[in-house]
Amino acid sequence: MMSTYAATGSTVQGTPLILAVTVNGEERGLHEFALIAGEIWTRRETFARLGLAVTDGTDDLLCLNRLAGIATTYNAGEQRLSIMAQPQLLTLPAATRNIYIHASAQAAPGEGLILNYDATAVIAQSRSSATGFTELRYFNHNMVLNNTGIIRTSNIAQNRGFTRLDSSLSWSWPDRRLTLRLGDTLTVPSRWTRTIRMGGIQIGTNNRLQPYLVTAPLPSFLGSATLPSKVDLFINGARQYSGELPAGPFELGSGHSRVNGAGNAQLVLTDVTGRVTSLDFPIYDTPLLIREGLAEWSAEAGAIRRGWGLTSFDYAGNPFGSANGRYGLTNWLTIEGHAEVASHYANGGTGAVIRMGMAGILSGSLGASRMDGRFGQVVTLGYGWTNRRFRIGLEMMRASHDYADLARRGGAPYPRDRDIAYAGFNSRSLGAFGLNYVSQRYPAIERYRYAELSWNKAVSRQWWLGVRTQKQLSGARNHSLFLTLTWSPDRRDDVSMSVQTQKDSSSANLNVRRAAPLDGGIGWNLNLWRSDWDDDVDLAGSGRIDYRGRHGEASAGLDIRNRTTTGFVGYRGSLVLMDGSLFAARTIYDSFALVSTNGIPDIPVSVYHRRFGATNEQGKLLVTGLNAYQRNLVSIDPSDLPATFDLATLDREAIPADRAGVLVNFPVAPTRSMLMTLIDDSGQIVPEGTRISYADGTGPAMAVGFDGQLYVEEARPGAMLIADRPAGRCHVILPPRPAFEKAGRVGNQTCFDR
Structure with a gap:
């Protein structure tokens, strides 16, 4: 059978072929060719479908045997054609591997009520007092209503009664990383303003709603493989990824790995022939940046909270509003803006963080304010560089006499200037060295300056030694020296001995501690110290015992100093009302799950394959200490399950919302056979x-x-x-x-x- 191909206006006769094609070792399927005078020919469009590019000439018919950068092998018996092309001729899209794409976890709905409490009674000679902290929290999926307060009683006239701390109502939209709060909260500061307590409304970005989202820029590495290859990625000597690559260009991400500072990445390619190619990339990364195109923002309006912890409803009479925003303009430049406004007051400014290649991170900001007709300015500048062994940094702030932020408007003075410098070196054989310098001055207050030099080293797996010396460079110019020796024979026990000397006094301290087991049990702490001041020797000590149970934690102790003995007892825990049942548990700070086994008691439950407990007589178990909006693995170990029960599943993911609980059902049923x-x-x-x-x-x-x-x-x-x-x-x-x-x-x- 003959076929006609047109090339440069001429007609060429050839034998048509349908061949199985491989390009650089990759199967590309069946394609049409022609055998003309012992050479393989094909049309330009077929060549393009194979993922190959030829820019020379305009002929529609191409002779593969004559193309630069192309080598072919024709097997007539198997009707196969093997093409080996140089990497620059491959036009298929770059293969991507280990590119981190976050997948947010959808929290399951749950409704319930939590009461956290912490009660302590103190007795000292003829005086006694009791203090109780309470947190009442109602949750319904992504909505949380929260109230905290302190109850004080005493046999003296002061500090009695209930004092409200914070009350708030919040809604969250995890898909948008957005939270709305009504009530008491903290403002979002910038690098040239400070945070304050407020009552009002706040809305803005909440990255805790998507904990799997990496906001900082992650390094990625580009390359090209001539043949199908295995790729290994090492970051600072540790393997971070291993996988397969097709021939052609590729992009390899660093995945979950985070590098804070300067580091080194190495790509190792091993092709199908066993040939190894190594590529080294210097990298510098920092969490101070957010990745290109990502934004974080917040806005709030309300009144400044005053007397927090002392009064329940003391708010400033003049309302304010503020807004803050950050945006990743590029992967090496993040910009920031902040504004505050109130009656006879305004503040605004802008800042940026820049990654200067491998030279470190430079940050700066400019701000201005107007309060009661007076204008002020502030400027900040910072630089930092770090790698696995060294770190250096400088921070500088200068503010004019009349510069003010909301905190100053509320009564807290703003520093006139601040300088911070630090340097560090870490070596496995020599230990860790640190040098710090701080200089700060507030209006009408003498400048405070000090320098600190520190060194610490793990002498062995159980012994640590640390030395720290401080020198005041202003005022009394005191000098102090701290020496600490720590012995930790196991995970629960440690003994710490320290000595401190300064100009007019010295002290020695011995602390022996056994931590209470995480699963429950007894722990204790004994602390003895001796100090002298003007030749008056003072020997003192304290001791406490702790008991950690399933339903809470109890503690009791004594403190003896200055010939005065003080004793205390305390208990803290929580009560949870959910799914029609009341549970007692340890204090619940974040999120939890209520595991149900269809009324079957004594079913063992594990969290991340660590035994947590067993279901009660109602077939329920409260599992605390879970992470909000994360996939917490809750399971039942079948090896501890009687043979008389059937299980449809052994593992479930518990995904609770923020400070909320979720119901996790295991369909445990008695066997019916x-x-x-x-x-x-x-x-x-x-x-x-x-x-x-x-x-x-x-x-x-x-x-x-x-x-x-x-x-x-x-x-x-x-x-x-x-x-x-x-x-x-x-x-x-x-x-x-x-x-x-x-x-x-x-x-x-x-x-x-x-």
Whole structure:
């Protein structure tokens, strides 16, 4: 069979071929070619469909044997064509691997009420007092109503009664990373303003709603593989990814890995022939930046809170409004803006964070304010560079006399200037060194300056040694020295010995601690110290014992100093009302799950394969300490489950909302199967192979096994079975319920003649 191809206006005769094609080792399917004078020809469009590009010439017909950068092997017997092309000729899209794409976890709805409490009583000679902290929280999926307060009692006239701390109502929209709060909260500050307590309304970005979202720029690496290859990514010497790549260009992300500072990435490509190619990339990354195109913002309006912890409803009379925003303009530049406004007051400014390649991070901001007709300015500048061993940084702030932010408007003075410098070095053999310098000045107050030098090292797996010296560079110019030696023989116990000396005094401290087990138990702490001041030696000490239980934590202790003994006792925990049941638990700071096993008690429950507890007599267990909007793995270990129970699933993901609970159901059910031995009226075993069926005609057909054994799956207690024996029919009534304690074994059952 002949075929005609047109090339540069001429007509060429050739033999048509349908060949199986591989390009750089990758299968590309069947394509049409022609064999002309012993050479392989094809049309330009076929060449493009193979993912190959040729820019030379305009001819529609191409001879593969004559193209630069192309090598071909034609196997006539197998009708296969192997093409080996240089990487720059491959036009298929770049293969992406390990590119981190976050998948937000959808929180399951849940409704309930939580009361956290912490009560402490103190007795000192003739004085006694009691303090109680309470948090009442109602949650309904992504809505939380919260109130906190302190109750104080005392045998002296002061500090009695209840003081409200914070009350708030919040709604969250996880898909938008957005939270709206009504009530008491904290303002969102900038680098040139400070946070304050407020009452009012606040709305803005809440990254806690999507904990799997990486907001900082992640490094990615570009390359090209001539042949299908295996790729390994190492960051700072640790393997972060291993996978397969097709031939052609590729982009490899760093996945979940985070690098704070300067580091090194290495790509190792191993192609199908075993040839190894290594590519090194220097990288510098920082969480101070947000990735390109990502925005974070907030806005609030309300009144400044005053006397927090002392009064319940003390708010400034003049309302204010403020807004803050950050935007990743590029992966190396993040910009920020902030504004505040109130009666006779305004503040605004802008700032930026810049990654200067491998040279570190530069940040700066400019702000201005107007309060009561007076204008002020503030400027900040910062620089930082770090890697695995070294870190250096500088921060500088200068504010004019009349510069003000909301905190100053509320009565807190703003510093006139602040300088911070730090440097550090970390070595496995030499230990960690640190040098810090701080200088700060407030209006009408003498400048405060000090320098600190520190060193600490792990002498062995159980011993740590630390030395720290401080020098005041202003005022009294005191000098102090701290020496600490710590011994930790295991995870629960540690002994710490420290000595401190300064100009006019010295002290020594011995602290011995055993932490209470996480699963519950007793812990204790003993602290002794000796100090002298003007030749007056003072020996003092304190001790406490703690008990951590499933329903809360108790503590008691004594403190002896200055010939005065003070004793205290305390207890803290929580009460949870959910799914019609009341539970006592340890203090619940974040989120939790209520595990239900369909009323079956004593079912063991694990969190991330660590035993947490067992269900109560109602078949429920409160599991605390979970992370909001994350996939917390809750499971049941079948090895601890009696054989009399069936489970449809062993693992479930508990995804609670912020400070809320979620109901996790495990369909645990008692086994309904029965195993029996069928005998007739005379005590003889019913013959094997006898057909068995339910009398009502429903359900599957069954048969008697050897020795009269009959296994009834999904048995119906009390139902009638019909046996079609050769000697005639008989009937048997199933026991009223399965014998759970015998795993469904019900022994001999008599099949009576009709």
